[in-house]
Amino acid sequence: xxLQNVTVIYGKNQALKNVSATFARGAVGLLGPxxxxxxxxxxxxxxxxxxxxxxxxxxxxxxxxxxxxIRARLGYMPESDGHIPGMNxxxxxxxxxxxxxxxxxxxxxxxxxxxxxxxxxxxxxxxIETYSTGMKQRIKLAQALVHDPDLLFLDEPTNGMDxxxxxxxxxxxxxxxxxxxxxxxxxxxxxxxxxFTCDYVVVMDKGQVAAQGPIDELKGPAGxxxxxxxxxMGGNLSAFIDVLEGAGMECHASDExxxxxxxxxxxxxxxxxxxxAIFKLAAEHRVQVRHLRPSxxxxxxxxxxxVGEE
Amino acid sequence: xxxxDQSYRRYGGGxxxxxxxxxxxxxxxxxxxxxxxxxxxxxxxxxxxFIVRAVQIYITxxxxxxxxxxxTAKTFREVLEQQDFFVFVMTIYIGAGLIAxxxxxxxxxxxxxxxxxxxxxxxxxxxxxxxxxxxxxxxxAMLLLLIQVxxxxxxxxxxxxxxxxxxxxxxxxxxxxxxTFTMLALSSLSKSSRYVSILYTGIIFFTGAIYxxxxxxxxxxxxxxxxxxxxxxxxxxxxxxxxxxxxTPWQVSLIVIVALITVSxxxxxxxxxxxxxxx
Numbered sequence: 001x002x003l004q005n006v007t008v009i010y011g012k013n014q015a016l017k018n019v020s021a022t023f024a025r026g027a028v029g030l031l032g033p034x035x036x037x038x039x040x041x042x043x044x045x046x047x048x049x050x051x052x053x054x055x056x057x058x059x060x061x062x063x064x065x066x067x068x069x070i071r072a073r074l075g076y077m078p079e080s081d082g083h084i085p086g087m088n089x090x091x092x093x094x095x096x097x098x099x100x101x102x103x104x105x106x107x108x109x110x111x112x113x114x115x116x117x118x119x120x121x122x123x124x125x126x127x128i129e130t131y132s133t134g135m136k137q138r139i140k141l142a143q144a145l146v147h148d149p150d151l152l153f154l155d156e157p158t159n160g161m162d163x164x165x166x167x168x169x170x171x172x173x174x175x176x177x178x179x180x181x182x183x184x185x186x187x188x189x190x191x192x193x194x195x196f197t198c199d200y201v202v203v204m205d206k207g208q209v210a211a212q213g214p215i216d217e218l219k220g221p222a223g224x225x226x227x228x229x230x231x232x233m234g235g236n237l238s239a240f241i242d243v244l245e246g247a248g249m250e251c252h253a254s255d256e257x258x259x260x261x262x263x264x265x266x267x268x269x270x271x272x273x274x275x276x277a278i279f280k281l282a283a284e285h286r287v288q289v290r291h292l293r294p295s296x297x298x299x300x301x302x303x304x305x306x307v308g309e310e
Numbered sequence: 311x312x313x314x315d316q317s318y319r320r321y322g323g324g325x326x327x328x329x330x331x332x333x334x335x336x337x338x339x340x341x342x343x344x345x346x347x348x349x350x351x352x353x354x355x356x357x358x359x360f361i362v363r364a365v366q367i368y369i370t371x372x373x374x375x376x377x378x379x380x381x382t383a384k385t386f387r388e389v390l391e392q393q394d395f396f397v398f399v400m401t402i403y404i405g406a407g408l409i410a411x412x413x414x415x416x417x418x419x420x421x422x423x424x425x426x427x428x429x430x431x432x433x434x435x436x437x438x439x440x441x442x443x444x445x446x447x448x449x450x451a452m453l454l455l456l457i458q459v460x461x462x463x464x465x466x467x468x469x470x471x472x473x474x475x476x477x478x479x480x481x482x483x484x485x486x487x488x489x490t491f492t493m494l495a496l497s498s499l500s501k502s503s504r505y506v507s508i509l510y511t512g513i514i515f516f517t518g519a520i521y522x523x524x525x526x527x528x529x530x531x532x533x534x535x536x537x538x539x540x541x542x543x544x545x546x547x548x549x550x551x552x553x554x555x556x557x558t559p560w561q562v563s564l565i566v567i568v569a570l571i572t573v574s575x576x577x578x579x580x581x582x583x584x585x586x587x588x589x
Contacts, residue, residue, distance in 0.1 A: 043584065043585050046422075046423055046584065047584075048419070048422065048423075048583065048584035048585040049585055068328040068425045068426070068427065069328070069425070071423060071424060071425040071426075072325065072328060072425035074423075075423075076419075076423035078416070078419045078420070078423070080416050080419075081415075081416055082415065082416035082417055082419055082420045083415050083416075083417060083420070084412070084415065084417050084420065085407075085411040085412065085414070085415045085417065086342060086411075095334070095338055096420065096424065098331075098334045099331050099334055099335070099421065099424040099425075099426060100325075100424050100425060101325035101326040101327070101328065101330075101331075101425060102321070102323070102325060102326075103323065103324060103326070106321070106323045106324075110321060113318075113319060114318070117317060117318045143420060144423075145318065147321065147325075148320055148321035175317075175318070176318065180317075180318050180320070181320075182318075
């Protein structure tokens with residue numbers, strides 16, 4: 001799937017600004033804060049929104065030329081609740097299968113199978129309007145899966161779910177991507193969701209692609225991350241951050257006295273010298289290090305770096 | 311090892327070519343309505359005039375004393391006119407929620423993410439309403455024509471009034487298309503089927519009232535074009551080769567009907583979308 005110089009305009013607002021991106025096979029996370037343009041991108045790829053300029057290809061097919069063929073091979077789990085009124089779960093999912101071109105008998109069989117797979121087997125004869133939020137998320141996944149798509153668009157699939165349900169949903173998504181060979185794009189503003197389920201990530205910010213690539217690669221280059229809590233004696237914290245950054249480190253302050261410090265490989269001597277360098281700089285500038293815990297680079301660091309968050 | 315694998319399996323069966331999803335929508339809509347007892351009651355009630363007319367045809371065919379009640383071409387026009395009330399009731403009962411309910415449940419994004427065009431969705435929804443409206447207009451009228459042949463034992467009436475077959479068909483289609491598209495357009499404007507029902511009823515009665523007032527002021531029926539009901543009646547009179555009941559040229563009435571259908575299709579084109587963009 002790829003986008004070339006795609007611009008989407010709502011009135012006077014540019015929701016996507018000249019976006020070019022390539023999505024690898026497998027599980028790709030579409031990451032970004034609310035309003036970054038993630039859902040707009042998915043809706044454009046579905047053909048719901050016509051871009052002002054640019055070209056889009058999905059599964060090797062041009063979105064503008066062959067939208068029906070694309071949608072026949074694509075499953076979409078929308079962000080907002082959606083169902084066909086007056087139907088129970090199995091009728092709804094089977095109906096969606098028929099709409100996607102499955103014969104009636106096959107659609108019904110697949111509906112039962114998929115509902116069991118998403119964990120709604122026991123509730124499949126209940127009217128969808130009586131479902132809880134978590135169940136509604138599952139039924140949306142089921143209707144997206146019933147016709148066995150080659151590509152799945154999941155728009156904020158864990159929204160409104162309790163922690164247990166969220167974990168189960170993420171396990172399902174991970175299973176689909178890694179064991180069932182379903183390519184998927186997971187749009188989310190939740191970093192742990194993307195990190196748990198995806199191998200690749202496209203980071204969106206303010207309608208533009210801020211970063212993209214394999215998550216492991218983006219987490220690099222090699223280096224170490226420390227969670228640091230300090231007490232500044234006399235001076236101010238921003239001065240100390242400037243000192244750390246002057247020494248080639250990257251700081252992301254998350255609280256008044258707490259920060260994440262990324263020490264790139266080679267910035268110090270390695271073999272424990274990273275910590276020593278931080279202690280030394282702190283001592284030189286009369287800063288007490290109250291807490292220092294080594295960590296590993298996470299997608300949060302990639303995201304923060306990509307969107308330029310402090 | 312489980313006896314039956316309940317995890318996700320890939321599908322290897324056949325798939326229909328795109329373009330037939332409207333039939334899936336239409337079939338589902340028809341079946342869901344037939345399951346409703348209230349609707350079946352309305353449907354049976356709508357067929358009562360047919361039974362009365364069938365008895366009338368039977369009596370006139372078998373008892374010469376009742377020949378003054380023998381059916382004429384005008385009888386079939388009257389049959390369709392009698393059904394106007396049921397067309398109105400069924401249009402509201404079936405049509406008000408056809409798109410409004412989907413909009414309320416955010417179903418449009420589900421539908422349009424599947425391999426079907428917006429025109430297919432509209433065609434499927436229109437087919438549900440049109441099917442039932444034809445069931446209370448075209449079907450009883452054509453059956454009465456058949457019953458007339460059966461009870462009289464000859465084709466003389468049909469031969470003498472051969473235009474009745476296309477007249478019933480065209481007149482029914484005109485009634486049905488007008489009701490279907492105006493109702494679907496209104497249904498696409500709201501998420502509340504109750505509001506749509508009120509709006510449709512209001513339009514029908516309000517335009518009728520305007521015509522009544524204008525007729526009272528001017529004393530002329532030439533302003534009948536203001537109401538879709540009178541416009542439709544005017545054109546259908548002409549289709550049945552009867553003198554038009556209003557002084558409005560029938561072409562003007564026809565233009566009003568065509569314009570209403572065109573505007574309705576234009577509204578549907580704008581309102582039926584996978585995403586609602588608010589700027």
